[in-house]
Amino acid sequence: MMNATLQDIFIDEGGVQSEQYMSNWDLYDLWGNRMPEAMAQGIVEGNSTMAAGMNVTNYYYNATQMSYAEGLGMYDTRLMGTRVGAVQAMGTVNAMVEGHGVKAYRMRTTSGGGMRRRDEL
Structure with a gap:
């Protein structure tokens, strides 16, 4: 289990908080919609028959x-990943990370609190 407080995450240059x-932040797993291994292997190998039978638009933006701004x-x-919590x-922020593994999250402020909507990676 890995964890980091928001105070740990949001330290500006020079250590200023x-x-x-x-x-408040919503958490999105950026790899939540990851392409299936079989599809990726078919594309890497140039196996057009395998890739043709799969809808890559479900995985590629x-x-x-549509612009990135519109998509977000x-x-x-x-683009967002799969919402996994808040x-x-x-x-x-708590995350289960396998040994030698990596987790990547997009954080998006929730509405309210007087702060304009903001994304962080």
Whole structure:
């Protein structure tokens, strides 16, 4: 189990405490919609038959169809990841991380609190 307080996460240059630790945040697992291994292997190997049978648009975001700003505004899970929880103001982010593993989260402020919506990675 890994954990970090919002106070640990939001320290600005020079060690100054940032005000973001006083906001509520939603947590999104950036790898929550990860491409299945079989699809990735088919693409890497150039196996067009395998890739053709799978809908890659479920995993790839096409920014020519919709801008990143629009996609984020619509909570497109290909950009946001899968919502896995929330952390309250001055709270702690907890994550199960396998040995030698990595977790990557997008944090987005919840509405309210007087702070404009903000994303952090």
